[in-house]
Amino acid sequence: SPATPVSVIGLGPMGRAIAHTLLTAGHPVTVWNRTAGRADGVVGAGATHAPTPREAVEASELVLLSLTDYQAMYDILDDVTEALAGRTLVNLSSDTPDRTREAAAWAARHGAAFLTGGVMAPAPMIGTNAAHIYYSGPGELLEKHRDVLTLLGTPKHLGEEPGLAQLMYQAQLAVFLTTLSGLMHATAMLGTAGLKAREALPELLSSADSIGDMLRAGEEHPGAALDAGEHPGHLSTVTMMGATSDHIVDTSTALGLDLALPTAVQGHYRRAIENGHGSDNWTRIIDSIRPPH
Ligand code: NDP
Numbered sequence: 001s002p003a004t005p006v007s008v009i010g011l012g013p014m015g016r017a018i019a020h021t022l023l024t025a026g027h028p029v030t031v032w033n034r035t036a037g038r039a040d041g042v043v044g045a046g047a048t049h050a051p052t053p054r055e056a057v058e059a060s061e062l063v064l065l066s067l068t069d070y071q072a073m074y075d076i077l078d079d080v081t082e083a084l085a086g087r088t089l090v091n092l093s094s095d096t097p098d099r100t101r102e103a104a105a106w107a108a109r110h111g112a113a114f115l116t117g118g119v120m121a122p123a124p125m126i127g128t129n130a131a132h133i134y135y136s137g138p139g140e141l142l143e144k145h146r147d148v149l150t151l152l153g154t155p156k157h158l159g160e161e162p163g164l165a166q167l168m169y170q171a172q173l174a175v176f177l178t179t180l181s182g183l184m185h186a187t188a189m190l191g192t193a194g195l196k197a198r199e200a201l202p203e204l205l206s207s208a209d210s211i212g213d214m215l216r217a218g219e220e221h222p223g224a225a226l227d228a229g230e231h232p233g234h235l236s237t238v239t240m241m242g243a244t245s246d247h248i249v250d251t252s253t254a255l256g257l258d259l260a261l262p263t264a265v266q267g268h269y270r271r272a273i274e275n276g277h278g279s280d281n282w283t284r285i286i287d288s289i290r291p292p293h
Pocket residue numbers: 009010011012013014015016033034035038066067068069071072075076092093094095119120121122123124
């Protein structure tokens with residue numbers, strides 16, 4: 001119901017966006033943040049500023065956490081664990097699947113229900129159709145709070161196992177962060193020839209966009225083959241892509257750029273070639289990344 005009270009602990013850009021979205025939808029919102037000044041905006045918009053974490057927890061059955069990591073949750077709540085019983089904690093902070101599993105057990109010890117969330121949107125997109133949030137933990141808990149949580153972004157429940165949402169989040173962010181580093185590497189490369197980033201980036205982004213087309217293309221869809229452990233090589237073989245990765249390393253070396261990213265990529269292809277998979281499709285590099293068995 002629109003009147004469900006919600007507490008929001010952590011008011012970085014994300015926590016503030018969450019609090020504003022809930023206030024706009026008419027929910028009574030209680031906030032707490034370590035640095036009190038960061039609450040000014042949301043208090044101006046109608047939120048109640050709890051003087052202590054205990055009062056923030058006690059204000060609502062539903063408590064959302066948006067913090068740098070899971071340690072911050074313990075730093076804030078370890079002294080008030082007896083206030084947690086019977087409440088629902090939804091932790092929307094980034095951390096490892098292992099730490100989220102530990103946190104679910106910690107919450108259970110204190111009688112609290114616990115959902116893990118991975119927010120797939122930058123703060124300004126919270127509350128828009130473009131935002132979705134991965135959840136893991138008890139499905140009925142998500143159902144109970146679906147109306148409130150849907151305000152922030154479309155909820156996608158991955159399963160009961162508490163680590164799943166952050167496993168998905170970290171997988172998504174691995175794509176995001178390595179792609180961003182790739183784009184910055186390429187921009188630095190072109191910058192050595194005097195090309196400005198404002199010209200280089202649109203050019204490079206068209207290349208990044210084509211990856212989606214390549215991986216989604218019907219008959220060439222690599223996912224099914226990957227699942228079957230098959231890497232039929234026709235167009236982009238390990239040998240061809242590996243030679244390309246050598247050229248990127250050589251070019252970057254000549255230009256004096258940092259080599260960490262190109263040599264990591266080169267390593268994936270080199271190992272596949274060493275293992276006799278040069279004529280396979282490039283997807284064979286997944287075996288260079290998986291733990292050896
Ligand atoms: P910030 O780093 O700006 O804010 C983090 C919050 O955590 C602040 O409220 C900060 O308090 C608090 N905090 C950190 N350490 C402690 C501690 N030891 N004790 C008490 N409070 C602590 O992050 P964001 O708001 O940007 O993000 C929050 C979470 O959302 C992160 O996990 C992030 O990965 C995730 N996320 C963020 C996105 C974004 O666009 N910003 C997008 C998707 C996910 P204080 O103000 O006192 O420093």
